[in-house]
Amino acid sequence: MKSKSSVLNNQLNSSKPFFIAWSMIAAFGAYFCMYAFRKPFTAGTYAGHHFLEMDYKAVLIVAQALGYMTSKFIGIKIISELKPKNRQKLIISLILFAEVSLLFFGLVPAPYNFIFLFFNGLPLGMVWGIVFNYLEGRRFTEVLGMGLSISLIVSSGILKTVYFTIHGWLPAVPEMWMPFLFGLFFLPLFLFFSWMLARIPAPTETDKLLRVERVPMTKEDKKGVLNEVGAGVLCFVLMYVLLATMRDFRDNFSVEIWNEIQPSWDKSVFSQTEMISGLVVLIAVGCLSLIRNNIKGFWATQWLILFGVLLCGGSTLLFQLHQLTPFWWMLLTGMGLFLAYIPIQVAVFERIIALFKLKANAGFFIYICDALGYMGSVGLLLYKEFFMRDMSWSKVLMHFSYLLTLTCVVLLLLVALFFNRKMGRKNPTMNNLKKLQPLI
Numbered sequence: 001m002k003s004k005s006s007v008l009n010n011q012l013n014s015s016k017p018f019f020i021a022w023s024m025i026a027a028f029g030a031y032f033c034m035y036a037f038r039k040p041f042t043a044g045t046y047a048g049h050h051f052l053e054m055d056y057k058a059v060l061i062v063a064q065a066l067g068y069m070t071s072k073f074i075g076i077k078i079i080s081e082l083k084p085k086n087r088q089k090l091i092i093s094l095i096l097f098a099e100v101s102l103l104f105f106g107l108v109p110a111p112y113n114f115i116f117l118f119f120n121g122l123p124l125g126m127v128w129g130i131v132f133n134y135l136e137g138r139r140f141t142e143v144l145g146m147g148l149s150i151s152l153i154v155s156s157g158i159l160k161t162v163y164f165t166i167h168g169w170l171p172a173v174p175e176m177w178m179p180f181l182f183g184l185f186f187l188p189l190f191l192f193f194s195w196m197l198a199r200i201p202a203p204t205e206t207d208k209l210l211r212v213e214r215v216p217m218t219k220e221d222k223k224g225v226l227n228e229v230g231a232g233v234l235c236f237v238l239m240y241v242l243l244a245t246m247r248d249f250r251d252n253f254s255v256e257i258w259n260e261i262q263p264s265w266d267k268s269v270f271s272q273t274e275m276i277s278g279l280v281v282l283i284a285v286g287c288l289s290l291i292r293n294n295i296k297g298f299w300a301t302q303w304l305i306l307f308g309v310l311l312c313g314g315s316t317l318l319f320q321l322h323q324l325t326p327f328w329w330m331l332l333t334g335m336g337l338f339l340a341y342i343p344i345q346v347a348v349f350e351r352i353i354a355l356f357k358l359k360a361n362a363g364f365f366i367y368i369c370d371a372l373g374y375m376g377s378v379g380l381l382l383y384k385e386f387f388m389r390d391m392s393w394s395k396v397l398m399h400f401s402y403l404l405t406l407t408c409v410v411l412l413l414l415v416a417l418f419f420n421r422k423m424g425r426k427n428p429t430m431n432n433l434k435k436l437q438p439l440i
Contacts, residue, residue: 012201020140023200024147027131029193030091031148034127035155036186037098037120037179038064041105042156042252043163044175051111061252062381063114064121069374071125072367079129080217080364088198091130094123095190102180110176120179125370128152129363134200136350136362137214138207142289145346149285150278152345153338156251157274164267210292211354214361225360229352232418235411236344237369239305242404243341244373245380246312249397250334252381256393262326269327277335281342288347295423298351301343306412308343311336313405316398333401340408344369355423 012019041060049056082090101120105113128148135144159182166185167178203213217225226233250257258265284304291297315332318324324332349365352358384396 008199009201012199019201020143022196023135023144026147026193026196026200027135027144028147028151030131030190030197031128031151032155032158033186033190033193034095034124035151035159036190037095037102037183038068038124039156039251040159040163040182041117041179043160043167043255044178046110046175049110051114056111056114058381059111059114060117062378064117065248065374065378065381067118067121068125069121069371069378071122072371072374075126075129075367076364076371079126079133079367080222080361082130082133082363083216084133084202087130087133088194091127091194091197092191094126094130095187097123099180099183099187102183106174106177106180113176125374128370129367131197132346132366133361133363134197137203137211137353139210139292140289141211141350142347143286146282146286149338149342149346150282153278153281153334153342154271154274157254157270160254160270161268211350212357214353215359217360217364221359222364225358225364228356228358229422232352232415232422233349233365233368235415235418236348236365237372239408239411240341240344240369241373241376242407243337243344244370245376246397246400246404247337247341248374248377249380249400250337253393253397254330257330257397258326260392260394261329265326269330273327273331273334276331277338280335281338284339285342285347288343294351294354297347298355298419301347301351302412302415304343305340306409308336308339308341309405309408309412311339312401316401320398333397 012022041064042057044057046056046060051059098120101116101122105116105120107113108116131148132145135141135148138144163178163182166182167173170181173181203211254270258269288297288301288304291300312333313336315324315329315336319326319329345366349362352365353360353362380396380400384391
């Protein structure tokens with residue numbers, strides 16, 4: 001009689017729809033739960049607290065962002081060299097470390113407890129790379145990555161709504177203790193989804209032929225990859241820095257922004273805007289996996305990024321011209337932001353590795369992007385705190401959306417010039433397409 005584990009493994013290996021659904025749910029659930037340890041504290045206002053004449057909430061966000069940024073720099077090495085057998089142990093250890101940090105955040109009196117949000121962010125920055133490591137290098141990576149990406153889009157908004165609900169049920173719980181309580185509630189769910197991730201089978205031979213086998217990278221591999229496509233990757237890194245900075249700013253100060261643009265806003269608005277954005281991005285980016293030709297898939301991704309950044313800047317202009325309501329502005333800026341941000345995470349580097357048969361993994365590129373992206377996020381926050389104190393949060397978001405749109409359009413043009421020239425040479429991926437016909 002077959003064990004339940006054996007039956008599950010057979011089902012995952014034999015049924016494509018079951019494999020895709022299982023992987024998407026596992027990735028979505030694991031990353032959604034990670035956000036329960038990271039983001040809900042931003043729903044608090046922490047009125048009455050200050051540190052060195054700085055807004056206390058800004059201090060907390062900077063502290064966690066510095067930890068998260070440090071984690072990304074560490075992750076450039078750890079995630080790119082991660083071996084499959086170590087993934088589950090590492091991801092569980094990281095979450096437990098983050099939860100213990102939240103415990104000390106509650107125990108130590110304000111404002112001196114901010115240091116524990118640095119330690120909270122320090123492990124969490126590597127969770128995305130571990131989860132994506134289970135998914136990359138497959139025919140359906142863009143689809144599988146959608147579970148992870150939709151989680152990134154909707155988690156913060158949904159969890160803020162849940163935070164307000166729980167805090168309404170337990171008004172006696174201090175703001176400083178809510179993050180720990182929240183994480184404790186989601187810990188069993190996270191352990192379940194990490195178990196689901198561990199059951200995902202390794203890429204098949206067909207996956208390896210179409211998308212190239214993904215291996216832990218050596219120091220020589222990293223140098224070789226950057227020599228081959230470094231100039232093009234730099235453009236994507238700069239785009240990602242701007243997108244990550246705006247995404248983080250919009251997310252961290254969404255409560256303050258809504259207070260400025262529509263004081264009567266409803267607390268369910270976070271879930272509404274992010275879930276609608278998530279659905280649109282799911283469909284748009286998921287369609288990229290239908291494009292089997294890696295060259296066509298790569299260029300389709302660039303058009304989607306262009307559309308996203310134009311939507312971001314265009315909706316801001318229409319809002320300032322009073323042609324859009326606050327709800328539609330926040331919805332469309334978020335949608336445009338993620339239509340540009342998510343493809344870089346789950347599709348761009350997947351296609352580049354497959355196109356040029358690079359001995360690499362996507363985690364290496366993404367963690368370079370993320371490390372610098374969070375540096376930009378911290379930089380914008382500090383610049384606002386010291387040089388734009390009189391400027392409202394919503395005005396900062398508007399100005400930055402224009403900067404993002406104009407800069408990304410220029411960078412996309414440079415990407416087109418670089419990779420068009422690079423692809424002028426005969427591409428090895430094209431030689432294998434006919435071989436794959438019977439296998440797909």
